[in-house]
Amino acid sequence: MLCSGRILTLPPIPRHPSWRFTPAGRIGRPQPPAILKWRPMAARDADAAASSFSSSVDTAAAGDSAEKNPSGFCIIEGPETVQDFAKMEFQEIQDNIRSRRNKIFLHMEEVRRLRIQQRIKSAEQGILGERQENELPDFPSFIPFLPPLTPSNLKMYYATCFSLIGGIIIFGGLLAPTLELKLGLGGTSYADFIRSMHLPMQLSQVDPIVASFSGGAVGVISALMVVEINNVKQQEQKRCKYCLGTGYLACARCSSTGTLVLTEPVATINGGDQPLSPPRTDRCSNCSGSGKVMCPTCLCTGMAMASEHDPRIDPFD
Amino acid sequence: MSGSIVWVATPKEASRSSGFNQFVGVTRRWWRSSSAGWSCARSASTARRSVSASLVVTPPRSSEELVYDVVLRQAALVGDARRKRAVEAPPAPLRGDLLDAAYERCGEVCAEYAKTFYLGTMLMTPERRRAIWAIYVWCRRTDELVDGPNASHITPTALDRWSNRLEDLFAGRPYDMYDAALSDTVSKFPVDMQPFKDMVEGMRMDLRKSRYKNFDELYLYCYYVAGTVGLMSVPVMGIAPDSKASAESVYGAALALGIANQLTNILRDVGEDSRRGRVYLPQDELAQAGLSDDDVFEGRVTDKWRTFMKGQITRARMFFDEAEKGIYELNSASRWPVLASLLLYRQILDAIEANDYNNFTKRAYVGKAKKLASLPIAYAKAVIVGPSKFAGTL
Numbered sequence: 001m002l003c004s005g006r007i008l009t010l011p012p013i014p015r016h017p018s019w020r021f022t023p024a025g026r027i028g029r030p031q032p033p034a035i036l037k038w039r040p041m042a043a044r045d046a047d048a049a050a051s052s053f054s055s056s057v058d059t060a061a062a063g064d065s066a067e068k069n070p071s072g073f074c075i076i077e078g079p080e081t082v083q084d085f086a087k088m089e090f091q092e093i094q095d096n097i098r099s100r101r102n103k104i105f106l107h108m109e110e111v112r113r114l115r116i117q118q119r120i121k122s123a124e125q126g127i128l129g130e131r132q133e134n135e136l137p138d139f140p141s142f143i144p145f146l147p148p149l150t151p152s153n154l155k156m157y158y159a160t161c162f163s164l165i166g167g168i169i170i171f172g173g174l175l176a177p178t179l180e181l182k183l184g185l186g187g188t189s190y191a192d193f194i195r196s197m198h199l200p201m202q203l204s205q206v207d208p209i210v211a212s213f214s215g216g217a218v219g220v221i222s223a224l225m226v227v228e229i230n231n232v233k234q235q236e237q238k239r240c241k242y243c244l245g246t247g248y249l250a251c252a253r254c255s256s257t258g259t260l261v262l263t264e265p266v267a268t269i270n271g272g273d274q275p276l277s278p279p280r281t282d283r284c285s286n287c288s289g290s291g292k293v294m295c296p297t298c299l300c301t302g303m304a305m306a307s308e309h310d311p312r313i314d315p316f317d
Numbered sequence: 318m319s320g321s322i323v324w325v326a327t328p329k330e331a332s333r334s335s336g337f338n339q340f341v342g343v344t345r346r347w348w349r350s351s352s353a354g355w356s357c358a359r360s361a362s363t364a365r366r367s368v369s370a371s372l373v374v375t376p377p378r379s380s381e382e383l384v385y386d387v388v389l390r391q392a393a394l395v396g397d398a399r400r401k402r403a404v405e406a407p408p409a410p411l412r413g414d415l416l417d418a419a420y421e422r423c424g425e426v427c428a429e430y431a432k433t434f435y436l437g438t439m440l441m442t443p444e445r446r447r448a449i450w451a452i453y454v455w456c457r458r459t460d461e462l463v464d465g466p467n468a469s470h471i472t473p474t475a476l477d478r479w480s481n482r483l484e485d486l487f488a489g490r491p492y493d494m495y496d497a498a499l500s501d502t503v504s505k506f507p508v509d510m511q512p513f514k515d516m517v518e519g520m521r522m523d524l525r526k527s528r529y530k531n532f533d534e535l536y537l538y539c540y541y542v543a544g545t546v547g548l549m550s551v552p553v554m555g556i557a558p559d560s561k562a563s564a565e566s567v568y569g570a571a572l573a574l575g576i577a578n579q580l581t582n583i584l585r586d587v588g589e590d591s592r593r594g595r596v597y598l599p600q601d602e603l604a605q606a607g608l609s610d611d612d613v614f615e616g617r618v619t620d621k622w623r624t625f626m627k628g629q630i631t632r633a634r635m636f637f638d639e640a641e642k643g644i645y646e647l648n649s650a651s652r653w654p655v656l657a658s659l660l661l662y663r664q665i666l667d668a669i670e671a672n673d674y675n676n677f678t679k680r681a682y683v684g685k686a687k688k689l690a691s692l693p694i695a696y697a698k699a700v701i702v703g704p705s706k707f708a709g710t711l
Contacts, residue, residue: 105470241429242422242458242495250419252497253490255412286492293493296479297461305466 112300112312116288119314154232161225165218172214177206238305240298247302247313248292254284256291290315380537384544387511388572391548392564394509395556416501419494423450430457433661433688440654440692448506448553451498456516456546458495463520473521480517483510507552512545519545527595528610535583535599536576543579547571554655555648560704562646570643574659577636581665584629588616588677598629616677626674630666637663645702652699660691 088096149157194204239245250256259281283289292315294300301310427450428435434453438446462471462479482492487510491497502508519541529535551571556564583590583597590597591613603609606625637659644655661683668681 102470241426249493249495250415252493252500255415295493297458297465297467299467 243295251287253286539579543575547575554651574640657695
């Protein structure tokens, strides 16, 4: 991409209709000599590369030049690259954006299919590929510094929260008055409550600050729990309802086993005493052996509103 | 079909013939895929010639008539289906528990997207409930292909592929678990494929059309997206064995219920649709009332709008009345849920009136209390009124 970077530093040729989309432009044109003098090295290298480059540019120049000419585009923006896109009219920019986003969408689907083939081939050849992390996405916690939540994690979260609350209540209700903890100043209305409940008066000896602390902690923890549950519900809402976020549906042809049993009629007249051989199985053509087929609603993204940025889930995980 | 259409003055010949070309395409497909039950025994090649001949000789047929042909075909197939079932090979079995899981998922999807409808299915027998869920999920998935989050990427090829999947599942080779549930349903109930294909055609239509010149075009659209559902569900609901009414009339009533539902949807969602740039009201009727698309987009309730809406609501109510007659011919167990859904949906029209015909900004909503009150009323009607004792009373 170095050479293309250098080509891009050449000043852009003033407006030519078919040149709009190509940042590099037609290098074969007559350049103002002053510019060439400033960058002699770049120009020479550029020219060498340009001849091979411009041919590719020329072939792609008509109409869809931008789409068929990825080597002309460098992801590192220089000052002139921004200028090139700035030369487009508003409608052109919109059209370009739309066509590119469409392409991304289609390419992601191709990548998914290619990956399936890759998995099949590597499995056949016994090549061990690296494990890809593709289970259900974690829900990032709303509370900073806490690990992300998953639906399985949620049970432990409930248990932790409830035990914390229970512990604080026990602490404030039993431990503190028993130990006669005095953490500060407070009133005595709790004593009346204790007296009215006909419980041992010892329990009323809880220090109000202790009481307010435990009450506050319970409140905060339950509030945070509610926040997290809302978060989980919200993330669930973003899930595709048909595949429940997995991106795939069970293949009906092979009943999600991945294999089709080939039935062959066996003659029992001659050699009828021979035991039946186990039936041969073949990989299911529907799902390519994964037992799952694409969910057509979310297109393997698992999201209710799939966008072209959503990664497509692999079926083998 | 007694007086069910309020015919506005016939529109220009040009628009009629353009609509007619569409219908020709539709009918041509029917003739090609016709089975023994089709009364009009013409082959495909002669059909084309006779169609071109009829272009010269006979006036173009309205969509109402062409849709009624589908109804006739469905009714004719009712007798054939029983005979055919014995001959066909059984579909490839899906592992038992997987099928139950598939049906359960269908129920979950139904509960998620159509809560009132789901509650209505609870009034049915368990077998019918599962069948209706499977049909609902297929219709919903088809609708989401053109109306869902990924609709911008849908191509005609995708719809063709979807059609092929439909044919496969009817042949006992479902693709995924939801298809498997529908495949099981069509093997247990005598459901025909034609309404499903017509629904896919309706989706194709929706991709390119956002305006409807006259009620004829709108009627065809309503048939494609909602009338077909009525035709799909009659075999599941079942016709009462002691009913003297013809199968055609029952199917015709089911069609009317679908049309009525769709018209109600349209009248309720005028504002929402206009914000997406779509107007599902007949252009010529709007013009007759002195209104235009701009008035719809503007969203102001004027006296002209009120008059116009009154007429539209009256027409929708006529469809409901026609549909109700047919419900009493259904199997006794199915009358209650279908009647309940009719009453509930008809109340939406009342809600639009109560909103002073403001369907631009106000949502016509039927309160829970009113919904619950409809259930015993529907039950009473279902039990008291039985199937017609005399043929031809529909």
